[in-house]
Amino acid sequence: MSLDKNAIAEQIAADIPPGSYVNLGIGQPTLVADHLAAGSGVVLHTENGMLNMGPAAAGDEVDPDLINAGKIPVTELPGSAYFHHADSFAMMRGGHLDVCVLGAFQVSAGGDLANWHTGEPDAIPAVGGAMDLAIGARSVYVMMTLFTKDGSAKLVPSCTYPLTGVGCVDRVYTDLATFLITGDGVVVRDTFGISFDELASRLDVPLLRP
Amino acid sequence: MSLDKNAIAEQIAADIPPGSYVNLGIGQPTLVADHLAAGSGVVLHTENGMLNMGPAAAGDEVDPDLINAGKIPVTELPGSAYFHHADSFAMMRGGHLDVCVLGAFQVSAGGDLANWHTGEPDAIPAVGGAMDLAIGARSVYVMMTLFTKDGSAKLVPSCTYPLTGVGCVDRVYTDLATFLITGDGVVVRDTFGISFDELASRLDVPLLRP
Amino acid sequence: MTARFFETAGEAVADIRDGSTVLVGGFGMAGMPVQLIDALIAQGAGDLTIVSNNAGNGDTGLAALLAQGRVRKVVCSFPRQTDSWVFDGLYRAGKIELEVVPQGNLAERMRAAGAGIGAFYSPTAVGTPLAEGKETREIDGRTYLLEYPVRGDVALIGAHRCDGLGNLVYRKTARNFGPVMATAAALVVVQVDEIVDTGSLDPEAVVTPSIYVDRVVRI
Amino acid sequence: MTARFFETAGEAVADIRDGSTVLVGGFGMAGMPVQLIDALIAQGAGDLTIVSNNAGNGDTGLAALLAQGRVRKVVCSFPRQTDSWVFDGLYRAGKIELEVVPQGNLAERMRAAGAGIGAFYSPTAVGTPLAEGKETREIDGRTYLLEYPVRGDVALIGAHRCDGLGNLVYRKTARNFGPVMATAAALVVVQVDEIVDTGSLDPEAVVTPSIYVDRVVRI
Numbered sequence: 001m002s003l004d005k006n007a008i009a010e011q012i013a014a015d016i017p018p019g020s021y022v023n024l025g026i027g028q029p030t031l032v033a034d035h036l037a038a039g040s041g042v043v044l045h046t047e048n049g050m051l052n053m054g055p056a057a058a059g060d061e062v063d064p065d066l067i068n069a070g071k072i073p074v075t076e077l078p079g080s081a082y083f084h085h086a087d088s089f090a091m092m093r094g095g096h097l098d099v100c101v102l103g104a105f106q107v108s109a110g111g112d113l114a115n116w117h118t119g120e121p122d123a124i125p126a127v128g129g130a131m132d133l134a135i136g137a138r139s140v141y142v143m144m145t146l147f148t149k150d151g152s153a154k155l156v157p158s159c160t161y162p163l164t165g166v167g168c169v170d171r172v173y174t175d176l177a178t179f180l181i182t183g184d185g186v187v188v189r190d191t192f193g194i195s196f197d198e199l200a201s202r203l204d205v206p207l208l209r210p
Numbered sequence: 211m212s213l214d215k216n217a218i219a220e221q222i223a224a225d226i227p228p229g230s231y232v233n234l235g236i237g238q239p240t241l242v243a244d245h246l247a248a249g250s251g252v253v254l255h256t257e258n259g260m261l262n263m264g265p266a267a268a269g270d271e272v273d274p275d276l277i278n279a280g281k282i283p284v285t286e287l288p289g290s291a292y293f294h295h296a297d298s299f300a301m302m303r304g305g306h307l308d309v310c311v312l313g314a315f316q317v318s319a320g321g322d323l324a325n326w327h328t329g330e331p332d333a334i335p336a337v338g339g340a341m342d343l344a345i346g347a348r349s350v351y352v353m354m355t356l357f358t359k360d361g362s363a364k365l366v367p368s369c370t371y372p373l374t375g376v377g378c379v380d381r382v383y384t385d386l387a388t389f390l391i392t393g394d395g396v397v398v399r400d401t402f403g404i405s406f407d408e409l410a411s412r413l414d415v416p417l418l419r420p
Numbered sequence: 421m422t423a424r425f426f427e428t429a430g431e432a433v434a435d436i437r438d439g440s441t442v443l444v445g446g447f448g449m450a451g452m453p454v455q456l457i458d459a460l461i462a463q464g465a466g467d468l469t470i471v472s473n474n475a476g477n478g479d480t481g482l483a484a485l486l487a488q489g490r491v492r493k494v495v496c497s498f499p500r501q502t503d504s505w506v507f508d509g510l511y512r513a514g515k516i517e518l519e520v521v522p523q524g525n526l527a528e529r530m531r532a533a534g535a536g537i538g539a540f541y542s543p544t545a546v547g548t549p550l551a552e553g554k555e556t557r558e559i560d561g562r563t564y565l566l567e568y569p570v571r572g573d574v575a576l577i578g579a580h581r582c583d584g585l586g587n588l589v590y591r592k593t594a595r596n597f598g599p600v601m602a603t604a605a606a607l608v609v610v611q612v613d614e615i616v617d618t619g620s621l622d623p624e625a626v627v628t629p630s631i632y633v634d635r636v637v638r639i
Numbered sequence: 640m641t642a643r644f645f646e647t648a649g650e651a652v653a654d655i656r657d658g659s660t661v662l663v664g665g666f667g668m669a670g671m672p673v674q675l676i677d678a679l680i681a682q683g684a685g686d687l688t689i690v691s692n693n694a695g696n697g698d699t700g701l702a703a704l705l706a707q708g709r710v711r712k713v714v715c716s717f718p719r720q721t722d723s724w725v726f727d728g729l730y731r732a733g734k735i736e737l738e739v740v741p742q743g744n745l746a747e748r749m750r751a752a753g754a755g756i757g758a759f760y761s762p763t764a765v766g767t768p769l770a771e772g773k774e775t776r777e778i779d780g781r782t783y784l785l786e787y788p789v790r791g792d793v794a795l796i797g798a799h800r801c802d803g804l805g806n807l808v809y810r811k812t813a814r815n816f817g818p819v820m821a822t823a824a825a826l827v828v829v830q831v832d833e834i835v836d837t838g839s840l841d842p843e844a845v846v847t848p849s850i851y852v853d854r855v856v857r858i
Contacts, residue, residue, distance in 0.1 A: 078838030089524030132524030288619030299743030342743030
């Protein structure tokens with residue numbers, strides 16, 4: 001059976017080594033936090049200047065001065081640290097984060113990422129920290145559905161949307177399969193409710209068995 | 211009468227506007243601190259990561275973790291702040307210090323500074339923060355004797371010693387005169403125990419009257 | 421020069437001139453210098469370039485300044501938000517310029533301005549549309565883009581506490597762009613929640629040393 | 640990965656290899672990681688490049704490491720001090736390489752390494768002998784030199800307190816190069832005076848966040 005977004009998040013969470021420093025981007029990737037094992041020791045980074053961010057704030061915990069990159073009120077865990085934006089992005093761009101998890105419009109077979117702009121001429125461009133994260137983290141995991149609502153594949157020979165980063169994606173976690181982007185090509189690590197052959201027939205990207 | 215080093219320091223201290231942020235380098239310029247008026251509000255910077263440094267530490271005040279750029283134990287004043295070396299030099303190089311006071315081997319008529327290296331072939335080069343200070347502070351004051359022990363002028367048409375910075379010196383405070391380095395040339399602001407004409411005859415630099 | 425303290429936000433921004441580049445702190449509402457922006461709106465300066473992470477939300481603050489036609493150009497990382505209708509309208513009508521800058525480049529370019537760096541090679545945005553027109557260079561096998569400093573005539577920032585000299589501390593993620601912008605502008609105006617005695621802030625915990633602070637107003 | 644805690648300095652530096660570039664914190668004796676240096680001396684690695692503000696004082700610490708012939712090259716701002724006779728002797732005998740770097744460039748080049756900056760244009764040393772061989776560029780009417788990152792295989796630094804995650808605070812001017820070096824090396828080893836419970840350091844006052852700290856030993 002194909003995975004729902006929580007099940008994808010669970011897959012990702014299981015693959016993050018204990019003690020990792022991780023940035024979960026904004027939107028769906030933040031679900032990964034809910035599936036990290038208790039005691040995993042994973043430390044979450046938020047681009048707006050904090051390490052060891054805790055879960056979303058509820059009720060009295062809400063503090064307008066304590067928000068995540070998606071501007072949602074969050075909490076702090078013991079051992080958290082605050083820093084300014086240049087330090088936060090130096091941390092990101094300097095290759096100190098072990099993992100980041102990002103959403104995507106498209107990922108290419110070579111690991112190019114498109115997740116910031118639809119390319120439509122009247123769309124207002126807005127990039128935030130996506131390009132910094134894409135090139136900065138040691139491992140970049142993408143979390144997305146494998147096909148758009150109209151059935152187009154999002155894992156593609158080369159991206160048609162404007163790029164966020166070149167050759168930066170390491171793994172693609174989707175509802176139907178988990179892909180490893182390797183020097184040899186795209187490896188299908190797991191499939192969910194679909195066979196390797198059916199997957200291969202629906203994608204325009206050469207696939208390798210694990 | 212010519213000035214001794216304390217009298218030169220007094221001249222400099224009198225010219226530093228109240229509330230200035232000032233770096234006094236190492237060696238003789240640190241004497242300037244002793245002549246700042248009480249309540250001048252001058253805030254001293256030390257390159258090794260501190261603002262609002264206090265006087266030298268004595269007795270029980272000595273703390274090996276609290277030293278100045280000359281590695282002499284110092285004290286902190288209310289309102290001091292500590293920061294790391296990159297932040298300290300960013301402050302300096304970014305033009306945020308109002309004044310720095312440096313010693314010199316030579317200053318040229320165009321404001322070039324030579325204060326880090328005698329140029330002797332067997333001398334071990336050592337620059338510390340001198341080049342950063344020279345180009346970083348808004349106003350660079352030099353404190354020196356006007357002539358070497360063997361009678362050579364230290365205010366020269368162009369420096370023969372290796373340079374620390376180009377066109378960076380604004381004022382030269384010496385035992386015999388105070389000079390302003392201006393776009394029009396070298397202005398003699400004050401003389402001490404010497405006439406303008408005698409000064410002009412002993413220097414190889416065209417001098418302007420104030 | 422040590423900081424000056426003002427009674428009102430209006431006095432603290434009174435001399436901001438037409439055509440100024442104004443760095444505005446905050447990420448979302450955290451750290452947003454709301455009262456200083458309101459004072460700038462009341463003050464009247466126009467033809468402004470605003471450098472901030474976002475381009476205004478709802479109908480207040482930066483959005484209100486934009487709505488008055490006072491802003492010629494916005495430099496930001498993320499102008500498109502669910503409630504950024506004022507910016508959206510001006511942009512689609514061709515009434516405002518936009519320079520989109522990756523958030524890390526935005527922060528680093530302001531740091532460069534504050535640190536005396538002439539330009540730097542950044543790893544971000546290589547091979548993307550935001551690399552267009554930028555000089556590239558390969559260093560140790562990796563490609564970089566040349567990025568220049570972003571400098572302000574004025575910075576408007578929010579902080580938590582200030583001592584009598586002008587040393588600042590922030591609160592939690594409201595710190596964000598404040599400390600960087602404080603280094604990057606010719607005139608730094610800060611609104612603070614609280615003014616405390618000089619000597620009562622821990623010198624180890626000061627985030628923005630007083631050297632960067634020109635004007636302070638308590639809100 | 641979160642920090643590992645070691646019982647002895649020897650274990651914490653056991654795997655430093657011949658030929659490594661080692662960043663060594665401290666300015667004078669303040670912040671000098673004395674026990675880690677002693678452990679490195681005992682450990683035996685040679686052909687080292689040492690990056691530190693000074694080049695050893697007296698006959699202990701870095702000077703002792705140099706005296707054993709274990710250092711191929713020193714990168715520093717100020718090797719010449721009244722008690723730097725070990726370095727002086729080796730240098731005059733042609734037995735050690737020296738790269739003199741203005742202190743601000745040294746700090747900024749390590750910051751660049753830690754921040755992912757490929758290179759940067761620095762205002763320092765223009766027109767001086769230390770500009771020789773460096774690329775220059777005029778930007779907005781001012782001349783700059785192109786400076787490249789300084790990266791370590793290892794950093795040895797001293798801090799005051801560490802919590803269970805690896806967050807660090809320093810004491811007074813002993814902070815100096817520690818926070819910058821912690822960002823610039825593949826392996827960061829820290830000696831601390833005190834280990835405290837996670838949650839007992841003020842999150843607003845952490846200077847080196849735990850992400851930069853690999854190994855900790857209490858002295």
